[in-house]
Amino acid sequence: MIRRHVKKRLPAPTPVLRPLLPPAERLLPYLRLIDSTRIYSNFGPLARELGRRISELLSLPPESVVTAASGTAALIGAILACAGRAREERPLAIVPSFTFVATAAAVEACGYEVRLLDVDSESFLLDPARAASYEAIDRVGVVVPVAPFGRPVVQKAWIEFRQKTGVEVVIDGAACFEAASAAPELLLGEIPVVMSFHATKSYATGEGGGVITTNVDLAYRIVQALNFGFLDDRDCRMASINGKMSEYHAAVGLAELDGWSEKARALAGVSSAYRRHFNALGLQNRFVGSPSIASCYALFRCETLEEAEAVAASLSENSVGHRLWYGRGVHNHSYYRGAPHEGLPVTEDLAQLLVGLPVAPDLEDYKISEVVQCLSPIFPNAKPQRLPRIAIR
Numbered sequence: 366m367i368r369r370h371v372k373k374r375l376p377a378p379t380p381v382l383r384p385l386l387p388p389a390e391r392l393l394p395y396l397r398l399i400d401s402t403r404i405y406s407n408f409g410p411l412a413r414e415l416g417r418r419i420s421e422l423l424s425l426p427p428e429s430v431v432t433a434a435s436g437t438a439a440l441i442g443a444i445l446a447c448a449g450r451a452r453e454e455r456p457l458a459i460v461p462s463f464t465f466v467a468t469a470a471a472v473e474a475c476g477y478e479v480r481l482l483d484v485d486s487e488s489f490l491l492d493p494a495r496a497a498s499y500e501a502i503d504r505v506g507v508v509v510p511v512a513p514f515g516r517p518v519v520q521k522a523w524i525e526f527r528q529k530t531g532v533e534v535v536i537d538g539a540a541c542f543e544a545a546s547a548a549p550e551l552l553l554g555e556i557p558v559v560m561s562f563h564a565t566k567s568y569a570t571g572e573g574g575g576v577i578t579t580n581v582d583l584a585y586r587i588v589q590a591l592n593f594g595f596l597d598d599r600d601c602r603m604a605s606i607n608g609k610m611s612e613y614h615a616a617v618g619l620a621e622l623d624g625w626s627e628k629a630r631a632l633a634g635v636s637s638a639y640r641r642h643f644n645a646l647g648l649q650n651r652f653v654g655s656p657s658i659a660s661c662y663a664l665f666r667c668e669t670l671e672e673a674e675a676v677a678a679s680l681s682e683n684s685v686g687h688r689l690w691y692g693r694g695v696h697n698h699s700y701y702r703g704a705p706h707e708g709l710p711v712t713e714d715l716a717q718l719l720v721g722l723p724v725a726p727d728l729e730d731y732k733i734s735e736v737v738q739c740l741s742p743i744f745p746n747a748k749p750q751r752l753p754r755i756a757i758r
């Protein structure tokens with residue numbers, strides 16, 4: 366008997382993240398403004414307008430937002446402005462290992478030696494009490510708590526940490542745009558919060574970022590740190606970089622703001638569709654999505670490494686993109702293998718167990734259903750949850 370090879374048709378691949386930024390037509394009016402002003406960078410009119418509009422959205426005074434070339438540049442600017450470069454008596458910087466590698470890269474760019482701490486297994490956050498009791502805290506120049514996946518980092522505890530230890534704090538709130546606009550009174554204040562407007566983040570300008578602080582003097586120092594140490598004249602008065610946002614990126618940012626409520630709604634819709642489909646399989650407890658994290662992420666929380674491997678394998682087999690967003694933690698990147706730490710069991714676990722699923726503002730419901738369906742064979746015993754019965758007396 367001749368066996369005919371039947372070629373299995375592979376489904377079209379679904380990328381893990383497919384950003385969608387404003388189309389050319391929506392940029393055009395802003396680009397024409399650049400043509401007329403002939404100002405292309407250096408905190409020009411569009412970058413200033415963007416800072417004002419984001420401040421307004423976050424219910425803050427207009428000078429609270431400093432725009433930057435990227436989230437990483439914004440981190441460097443904020444660290445230089447509040448802690449300065451590493452000094453001999455304070456050469457260390459504390460960073461959680463459960464983060465994107467940019468957090469560590471930024472403190473190193475400011476001359477600090479990275480010290481990695483573990484995070485809490487439920488909040489995914491660095492605990493201020495744990496940082497305060499770090500054995501070499503008197504040699505630490507700056508702590509950079511991270512808002513992982515845009516989970517909120519509350520200002521109050523870190524203000525108290527700073528008062529108690531005298532150590533400066535810069536919050537890496539790279540994906541916090543949505544959390545901060547939902548609760549600015551809790552998440553924004555004098556401690557600078559850095560955001561990334563990279564294409565992959567919910568609110569995006571392509572490349573870009575910002576620092577948000579209600580301390581106006583600090584905001585000016587950040588502007589200076591991002592502009593060669595210049596403020597009113599061309600005299601460099603502090604450690605600095607060129608980390609300014611260009612007018613072209615500001616144009617994208619303004620057009621993105623014009624369509625922001627629509628985009629935010631679309632992204633939130635993706636998260637609720639995931640929740641609905643996981644619910645139908647009885648896996649709702651495994652899904653982590655908006656509003657508990659930024660809507661540019663949809664995470665599936667595995668319980669064991671074997672499960673995570675099975676999930677990844679099944680997604681790959683079905684051409685579904687997936688990603689461990691923070692790799693296996695900063696300490697597992699080749700370059701940071703030697704960075705000292707006191708054990709990182711939670712990061713070791715979390716980083717490998719939180720599998721990033723596909724997100725796009727225009728990801729169709731049937732695609733989301735397909736992604737969820739390809740996980741169902743791994744969980745044959747999951748039961749869809751029934752609504753609790755209402756007791757009638």
Ligand SMILES: *Cc1c(COP(=O)(O)O)cnc(C)c1O
Pocket residue numbers: 435436437438464465467468511512513514537539540560561562563572573574
């Ligand atoms: C995205 C991200 C950054 C880096 O932002 P860029 O704009 O890409 O420089 C830093 N930290 C965290 C936690 C991020 O998610």
